[in-house]
Amino acid sequence: MKKKKNLRILLIVICACVFWVGYQLLKGNGTETDIEQGVKHPNVVIIYADDLGYGDISAYGVGKLNTPNIDRIATEGIRFGNGYATSATCTPSRYSLLTGQYPWRNAKAQVLSGDAPFLIDTEQPTLPKILKNAGYRTAVVGKWHLGMGDGYVDWNETIKLNPNAIGFDYSYVMAATNDRVPNVYVENGDVVGLDKTDSLKVSYKKNFEGEPTGKANPELLKVMYSHGHDMSINNGISRIGYQKGGKSAQWIDENMADTFLVRAQQFVKQRSDNPFFLFYALHQPHVPRVPHPRFVGTTGMGPRGDVIAEADWCVGEFLKTLEQEGLMENTLIVFSSDNGPVLDDGYLDESAEKVGDHTPAGPLRGGKYSLYDAGTRVPFMVMWKDKIKPGVSNTIISQVDLVASLSKLTGQTVPQTDSEDMLDVLLGHSQKGRESVVVEGLYHRTAFRKGDWILIPAYEGTKKVSWGVDNETGFGYDTQLYNITDDIAQRNDLAKQMPEKVNELMEEFRIILDDN
Incomplete structure (x- = not known):
């Protein structure tokens, strides 16, 4: 009789454990059952x-x-x-x-x-x-x-x-x-x-006949363009591209x-x-x-x-x-x-x-x-x-x-x-974040940061954005290496002084790039 009682107690304990483990698994997996049971995720x-x-x-x-x-x-x-x-x-x-x-x-x-x-x-x-x-x-x-x-x-x-x-x-x-x-x-x-009676047309190839542009009609502008934004006008501002109609929208x-x-x-x-x-x-x-x-x-x-x-x-x-x-x-x-x-x-x-x-x-x-x-x-x-x-x-x-x-x-x-x-x-x-990250500039050209080191490979191209923006591209004929702990402004290029570090980072960088 005592053995049967002990067996029942053991079975109850086992069932309780199984139920608790199962609940925790459901809770961690975010399943529909989880939502039905009222476990609410944050907005x-x-x-x-x-x-x-x-x-x-x-x-x-x-x-x-x-x-x-x-x-x-x-x-x-x-x-x-x-x-x-x-x-x-x-x-x-x-x-x-x-x-x-x-x-x-x-x-x-x-x-x-x-x-x-x-x-x-x-x-x-x-x-x-x-x-x-x-x-x-x-x-x-x-x-x-x-x-x-x-x-x-x-x-x-x-x-x-x-x-x-x-x-x-x-x-x-x-x-x-x-x-x-x-x-x-x-x-x-x-x-x-x-308004469907004034259909909207859009083109990035040529202007629609009779439509004013910033380039041809600067007197219509309340904000003057400096480069590139000289096409169709809306609200006194010329944009990139051409549009006609759709005035109500x-x-x-x-x-x-x-x-x-x-x-x-x-x-x-x-x-x-x-x-x-x-x-x-x-x-x-x-x-x-x-x-x-x-x-x-x-x-x-x-x-x-x-x-x-x-x-x-x-x-x-x-x-x-x-x-x-x-x-x-x-x-x-x-x-x-x-x-x-x-x-x-x-x-x-x-x-x-x-x-x-x-x-x-x-x-x-x-x-x-x-x-x-x-x-x-x-x-x-x-x-x-x-x-x-x-x-x-x-x-x-x-x-x-x-x-x-x-x-x-x-x-x-x-x-x-x-x-x-x-x-x-x-x-x-x-505080354990990424070991490294790849970032991209213009034309899918990429740079590599690992820890405190930033590697920018050699790329042909202008040093400044070519269409008139006064920002540097980061392009150059030589590979660049910076340690941003000591040089957050990236002014001290260490690539020539530390070729072994360049090679080490380049090898890791290529592995990521090749896994495409």
Whole structure:
């Protein structure tokens, strides 16, 4: 009798252990059973600026602009000093953030025209798909610049290949950039506010008969171009490319920040039992810089400074909405930029003349388009109220790592890509970041950082951007080697002094490049 009783007790203990282990496994894997049992993942918001430099955010302590709302993310979360975009230009960086793949692995991942075909393969894993699989509602609001359609876009009909094709439930975007046609918003594949009796036509080859251009009609401009942006005119600003018709749908640049902010706020206010993922892609401080009148003259640095102040206000208003909706405590917020800074990027907006002693790149060398560090080393910060302990991290991390890290956070299978699981780093549980990272400048040319060393191979090409931008490319006939612990400004090239180090890094670099 005693043996039977002991056996029953043993069986009960074994069953309890099996149940507990099984529950923990389900909890860790983020399956549908997990969601059904009420284990809730945090909301995720990525706020992505456009052409914002390492020195443009006051939390980094190296520039002269004041950005109190963006600073809040840094001071209440973790500010990364070695956070990288994958590319010094916009389309490639956005491609990497959403796919977890280095952009130089895809020859088409270059700066796209406004009528370029959809860039991301709809069959490949993407961040919105992964989070949607974990039960998330997903949305993108703001700049897209990853292509639309399959090679020909009829802007007057629903565009089937739009952001929703890679996992977004809702999209409200500009097709490309604010300096490229078409100058319209696209919501879930449809041009917003389009009058079908005034059909919209777009071309990047030739102008439409009778349509004015900045080059031929400078008297119609309120913002004068400096180079390249001299084609179709909308809202007194000439752009890259040609468009005709669709007048009722064309945006007003001064209202763009408010337009995107309202859509982002509306999305997070939707009530649901499911968590949400929002990719809030700001257009500032990309050219043309046309701030709302509320911000004109507020910084003394001209339109570039003023649109950064406008972007900071947008971030503040968005954070207020999260608080008002009771969402802040369960929302992970990532803030970063797609590439480094540039002053004159096509318009005579006095950005260079009025920058004063502000340093958009901080102590770093280069900027947008550049293989030097300021091209890809950008503001990078993460906040999760009461979950992430405030601090500063100098570990190396890349935006490409968000795919693996957020997959891990939500219990999803981590795809086999260039993305590395940096979840513990993002949450402040570890200082062990990447050992190395590959970054890209113009024309898919790449540089390699490992630890404190940066290797830039020899590349033919001009030392300055060839079309009039006053930024260095990083190209040269000789390989360059820098130790950024002692030389953060990359002025002391050690390649000739340390050929063995060059060879060691080059060998590791080639292994990564060859694995394509």
